[in-house]
Amino acid sequence: MLKINHYKIIVVVFNIVKMKKTLFSILILLSLKTFSQTYEVEYSLEQTAKNINLITNIKAYLKGNGKYSIYEEDFERSRTNSGTDSEIISLNRNPILYKEILEKKIFFKDQIRFNFFDILDSTSVFKWEIQKDTKTILNYKCQKAVCEFRSRKYEVYFTTELTFSDGPWKFYGLPGLILEVYSNDNVATFHFIAEKIKIKNETENIKNPYINKELITFDDYVNIYRKKYDESLYRVVNENGETRPMSKGFREYFIHE
Amino acid sequence: MNKYIFIILFINSISFSQTLKGTVTDSVGVVPFVSILIKEKNNLITQFTTTDNNGKxxxxxxxxxxxxxxxxSNLSxxxxxxxxxxYTANNNQITVNFKLNARTTKLKEVIVEKKIPITIKKDTLTYNPENFKDGSEKVVEDLLKKLPGIKVEDNGEIKYRGKAIKKMLxxxxxxxxxxxxxxxxxxxxxMIDKVQGIENYEENSLLKGISNSDDVALNLVLKKGKTxxxxxxxxxxxxxxxxxxxINGLAINSxxxxxxxxxxxxxxxxxxxYNFDSDIISVENQKNKNLIAKELINQGNFYSFLDDSFHRLNNNFFTSLNILTKAYRKSNLKINTSFYSDKLKRVNENNSSITTNNDVxxxxxxxxxxxxxTLFDFNFAYLNNEKEMFHWNYIGKFFYQKTNYNDISSNNxxxxxxxxxxxxxxxxxxxxxxxxxxxxxxLTSNFTYTRSKAPQDLYLTPGTIIDLNNSIISKFQNSTFDKENINLNSSLFLTNKKIKFGLHTSFFKTSTSLISSLNDEFNNSIDKNYKNDNKYDLLHFKMNPVFIFNNKKYSFKIGLNTFYNNISFNNYIKKTKINEDxxxxxxxxxxxxxxxxxxNTSFKYSFNQILPEEDKLFDGIIQRNYRNFASNDFSLQYLxxxxxxxxxxxxDYFNLKQFSINLTHDYRENNYFYKSIINQNISISNAYFANIGNKDYGINLSGETYLHPLRTTIQMSSNYSLSFDKNIINNSELRDILGxxxxxxxxxxxxxxxxxNFSNKISFINNSFEVKKTAIKNNFNSLTDQFKIMYRNNAKNFKVDFISNFISPDLNQNNNYVFLETEISHTPKNKKISYSLIGKxxxxxxxxxxxxxxxYSSSISSHNLISRYLMLKVTFGF
Structure with a gap:
């Protein structure tokens, strides 16, 4: 696990604007009303695939303005930093996930046997249950919440000191920014932890990279996955008559038998 | 009584389900999508919700x-x-409206960061790892055959993404x-945790990213925590x-x-x-092909159309020990020793019908x-990686092989x-x-010294009659190739993101000598024509600039190999000497x-100019076996x-379809052609060099698809090749051969x-030769079919395999073969031990x-097979 040896805070204080009447305050009101903060969070993700005992450590970046956010997991960077270049499957781009938080829409990319799909997921609903545990992450007081999402149980810590209803990967919908996520079952373990948070007082327009792409719905994607999964149950790969079934899902389960 | 309790409980439960609702507004209007937190006295949140589009x-x-x-809660x-x-509840409903005031102080901009010490963790990449289901694989080779992109050839050679792997780590x-x-x-x-396929494998970690390595390798990651x-x-x-x-054992510690x-x-x-019995060059020999002294005397024909397990009568003992230990801080010491000993037996019968111009x-x-x-192979290596920017290594190899060959031959x-x-x-x-x-x-540099010698002796009892008067009889042929090689290489690698440049310079000096003599019954050399004593010295200096450009859509590689050769050939029998620059x-x-x-598509072109190898330069006649003789007309021309x-x-891995097509064409401006004299007693083959063009074409198609409605995978592979060759038989004119x-x-x-489950493999071969301008034509077709039935029980610990091979080596004749074999295996519950019964x-x-x-010939050959046997095999791990 991560060891905390050193703790450093850089605080930049901007001008404190005194309350003035009329124009100035209205301007502020309007600009503040349109969610004029932008948050940038750097997470460290450790995921373990238990069947082949593979541990992957990468950095993930979340950037949002309260309404829209973009999330990227940096597999590419960790690839070039590794001691030996080694992967059987090599994908050239980092996966990018875009959220329209208020519309409850998530745009992301996934692949089935190297065929890539741009997916619009409108069915990611998180039924959060708040629990009593608390902890401090990066000097923010966090409280625990749990939920079950697509057959996996998650424990998260979120902070209401940053009232953005967002989090890493597909997580959102809590009254504060999610700074830690943990999940463990017999297929895999995931652990996201925020390592760096940046709050800026400006509106940043976060564009949707999937705007001109051909999208399929999440349900369609699951159907295609199911079809290919069925094929993999019967397709023989060698002279001994062995098959190699696909997994039922990794972060999300697509097959629920 | 129960009725009252029920009512009390009901009242109690009702009194706790209160609904809280309301509207949130600010000075402008309603506030949508803002969080409402329900907290307890200790400031912990118990529930939450958000306002809708209308602030409710x-x-x-x-x-x-x-x-x-x-x-x-909201930052604004x-x-x-x-x-x-x-507040009081009304009908179990509480209404609370909020009027929000804008924050007057702008929120502080913050950057909060945690410094973590750099922990070195192994970073390996997979995006969506697939399940490698454990089947009945026993050894690593069985597992490798199942992985996508990995293919294992007949001699055990492993290919990753179509390329032979350089190493298996x-x-x-x-x-x-x-x-x-x-x-x-x-x-x-x-013992294996996972298998990694490495592309652009650069054994030399300092060259990573700089050199363009096309090499591939595999890395076996071992399970941690295992004994x-x-x-x-x-x-x-x-x-x-x-x-x-x-029996094999793996010992590992840090x-x-x-x-x-x-x-x-x-x-x-x-x-x-190692491989001694067929034309398949073993993996070990491929590496040393140009360094090891050649052998001209023939040591038996062990070729078969069938798989080794049907015909290879052997008695093989092999043992090998490989040790790698860390030395000092970052260096490695490696030792490999192997010992191999075998007794191969074979009975061959061959009936050839020879057709030349006038004769049959x-x-x-x-x-x-x-x-x-019998062979002994010893390798020693020391790899020093202590300095970060400078690595060096020393590798020493000693290989000794002794073969004793005996043949009772009957020649007509x-x-x-x-x-x-x-x-x-x-x-x-x-x-x-x-x-x-x-x-x-x-910058890399490399120095190699190699010395190899392969003395051979052939004794014939009685001797072979060479001439028509029955006066010259050969009894003893000796032939020794001695080769010494000094090699100095240096390469400079430069890279600039998309462009990679390598300048490879090398110098080598090769000295090969051949001493041979064919002796008669009195152990005297027959005459000068049956002796060789030559020395072939080659000084070669080369500069090969290679320029590589890589882009997402295309890449190309251009090499301009420029070389200087200084050749000297001494023929001590004829007392001639040739020098060439x-x-x-x-x-x-x-x-x-x-x-x-x-x-994707690719195109490759290369123009090669190579000097003949030493086995094309001897001009004294050598007897290769009881009836075959060989010699060459000397020529030092470049091929x-x-x-x-x-x-x-x-x-299309997604739809499980794959297809590839290869077209090849080789055009040789000149080549070695053969003049042969064949009669009932002996065959003499003489290779001579001629500036006559010859060529061949080939086309290869292969594909694979999966049909889900039939639950069947289908693979297809086809090859068609044309060769245009020339030769002379028994003083004929130069004939054009179309194969x-x-x-x-x-x-x-x-x-x-x-x-x-079933599997079926059917193959068909058609082979034909035609001598142009004559009526000579030879042609045959053969067909084989292998059918396999596999039974596995539900627990997957009992299996039965039944294989039948149908072979028709010549479809024109009714001489067909059926081979049957079976294997029944059982692994009892505790899994450490398994039993098999094999019938071959x-x-x-x-x-x-x-x-x-x-x-020029049509032959019927036959050889013996391993007779039927039943075997009980026990396998266990420890």
Missing amino acids: YQILLKNNKDSLFVEV YEPNIIYLKD LDGDDLFDSQYTIGSKNINVE DFSGNANLGYGYKNMYNSN KIKGFGVSSFNNVGQNSTP FSIIENNSIKKKP SFVQENTVNTKSFLVNQNFSSTYKISDSIA DLLVSPSLTFIYRFNKKN KTHSYLINYNFN KTFYSQLTARTGFNSKI NLTNNKTFETKSVSD
Whole structure:
């Protein structure tokens, strides 16, 4: 696990604007009303695939303005930093996930046997249950919440000191920014932890990279996955008559038998 | 009583389900999508909700309202808190409206960061790891055959993404070098954690990113936490007197990795990197091909159309030990030793019908062969990686092989006993270093010294009659090639993101000498024409600039190999000496275009100019076996070849379809052609050089698809090649030979979810030769079909395999063969031990006959087979 040896805070204080009447305050009101903060969070993700005992450590970046956010997991960077270049499957781009938080829409990319799909997921609903545990992450007081999402149980810590209803990967919908996520079952373990948070007082327009792409719905994607999964149950790969079934899902389960 | 309790409970439960609702507004209007937090006295949140588009919210409280307070939280507004005990419920509904005030102080911009010490964790990449389901794989080779992109050839050679792997590493360490089959054929799959395929493999970590390596390698990552010493053993005994045993062990700790294997069998198996009985060059020999002294005297024909397990009568003992230990801080010490000993037996019968211009006659040969090779191979390496920018290593190799060959041959009823003794040794010393000048520049240098010698002796009893007067009889042929090689290489690598440049310079000095003599019954040399004493010295200096450009859509590679040769050939028998100086260029070009992820095409062209090898330069006649003689017309001309290759690949892994097509064409401006004299007693073949063009064309198609409605995978592979050649037989004119070969194979495998599955492989070969301007034509077709039935029980610990091979070596004749074999295995619940019952050659075929054709002959050959046996095998791990 991560060891905390050193703790450093850089605080930049901007001008404190005194309350003035009329124009100035209205301007502020309007600009503040349109969610004029932008948050940038750097997470460290450790995921373990238990069947082949593979541990992957990468950095993930979340950037949002309260309404829209973009999330990227940096597999590419960790690839070039590794001691030996080694992967059987090599994908050239980092996966990018875009959220329209208020519309409850998530745009992301996934692949089935190297065929890539741009997916619009409108069915990611998180039924959060708040629990009593608390902890401090990066000097923010966090409280625990749990939920079950697509057959996996998650424990998260979120902070209401940053009232953005967002989090890493597909997580959102809590009254504060999610700074830690943990999940463990017999297929895999995931652990996201925020390592760096940046709050800026400006509106940043976060564009949707999937705007001109051909999208399929999440349900369609699951159907295609199911079809290919069925094929993999019967397709023989060698002279001994062995098959190699696909997994039922990794972060999300697509097959629920 | 129960009724009252029920009512009380009902009232109690009702009194707790209060609904909290309201509207949130600010000075402008309603506030949508803002969080409403329900908190307890300790400031912990118990529930939450958000306002909708109209600023309204509603939530069913879980706890009694009096203990709760409500907070509206948003960074744009001042926090707003109310205590629910200040409100009364009306019909179990509490209405609380909020009026928010904008925050007057702008939020502080913050950057909060945590500094973590750099922990070195192994970073390996997979995006969506697939399940590698554990089937009945026993050794690593079985697992590798199942992985996408990995193919295992017949001799154990492993290919990753179509390319032969350079190394098979164990936890990143190179324990086996080129002898990786020792590991892949023996290591228990239970020890393996995962297999990694490495592209652009650069053994030299300092060159990573700078050199353009096309090499590929595999890395086997071992399970952590497994016992430091593990292994497995295989013991099999069959009726009658058949053995198949194997034991291997792997010992690992943080300092040392060791792997040892010992095997003994007489069922035709060969899980070693050495091969003595066929034309397939073993993995070990491929590496040393140009360094090891050649052998001209023939040591038996062990070729067969069938798989080794049917015909290879052997008695093979092999043992190998490989140790790798960490030395000092970052250096490695490696030792590999192997010992191999075998007794191969074979009975061959060959009936050839020879057709030349005016003559038709037949040659009938019988051979009863015993071949005993023994070899010892020792490798030592020290790799020093202490300095970060400078790595060096030393590798030493010592190889010794002794073969004792005995053949009782009958040549048109003339019986002779042939004995060949061959000793071959190879010593190789290599020193390499790499200096990384910067992130984009590196310099490597390499020095190698090799010495190899292979003396051979052939004794014939009685001798062979060479001439028509029956006066010259040859009894003893000796032939020794001695080769010494000094090699200095240096390469400079430069890179600039998309462009990679390498300048390879090398110098080598090769000295090869051949001393041979064919002696008569009095052990005197027959005459000058049957003697060789020559020395071939070659000084070669080369500069090869290679320029590589890589882009997402296309890449190309251009090489301009420029070399200078200084050749000196001394013929001590004829007392002649030839000196030559040449400066030549051999260009090569590769172009790859990727249409998209699924389609790509490539084009390769190269023009090669090579000097003849030493086995084409001797002009004294050498007797190769009881009836075959060879010699050459000496010529030191360069063999010029233009090679073209066009390739197209379609790979739709998503739809499980794959297809590729290859077109090749080689055009040789000049070549060695053969003048042969064949009569009933002897055959003499003389190679001569001529500036006559000859060429060949080839086309190869292969594909694979999966049909889900039939649950069947289908694979197809076809090959058609045309060759235009020339030769002279028995003083004919120069004949034009057109050779055509067509080969096609279709495999289908079912994957029903039941206990029984099938697979069928059918292949067809058509071979034909035609001599232009004559009526001479030879042609034959053969067909084979292998059908396999597999039964697995539900627990997957009991399986039965039944294989039938139908072979028709010549479709024009009714001589067909059926081979049946079966294997029944059982692994009881505790899993550490498994039993198999194996039955081979159940129909007890004793000999196997095939037909072959060439441009001047048509032959029927047969050889013996391993007789039917039943074997019980026990396998256990430890």
